[in-house]
Amino acid sequence: KAGVTQTPRYLIKTRGQQVTLSCSPISGHRSVSWYQQTPGQGLQFLFEYFSETQRNKGNFPGRFSGRQFSNSRSEMNVSTLELGDSALYLCASSLGQLNTGELFFGEGSRLTVL
């Protein structure tokens, strides 16, 4: 069974640009969540989607957005990039039903903002 796939793995952007990251969950998993990981703030929850609906949102500005498609694949977008957006963005999938079992993380997309 293929794991969670994230693309691109690495990218460099400049301030003011926007970026779109993609995540393909494990087959059969309907919940996709996104996390930002930085040395200073650790792992912080961005948002979670289940059956194309955003169920949860973390405490991030509106520049951070996401969506989920009917095949459970998800994208997140960051507009008007700032230097502080440099981070590892991790996608995680789970069955996402009544309770959260384990999350399966992808390798992440490492974003550098110059």
Added chain:
Amino acid sequence: GQQVMQIPQYQHVQEGEDFTTYCNSSTTLSNIQWYKQRPGGHPVFLIQLVKSGEVKKQKRLTFQFGEAKKNSSLHITATQTTDVGTYFCADPPTYNQGGKLIFGQGTELSVKP
């Protein structure tokens, strides 16, 4: 807001020594999960504890959930270089809230051979 505090932030041990990381919550937890992230890698699920006072073992790893369900610990006996990484505890969401985990800051373990 809800917080999960984890200590220590760093731990350097000699191979063969034991290691323990502690996780404390400001609120009572329903469950707690533990993850390991190798350097350059991504978090990998280790275990979920559910019951008050629960103790679970995975080979050299022992996980414990406090009686009041407000703290947890991970103990590694006789560390090996393969144990290197950052260990995170995480507070899973309640019913039907999907993948929103509140992670502790993590304990970075380095093992000197």
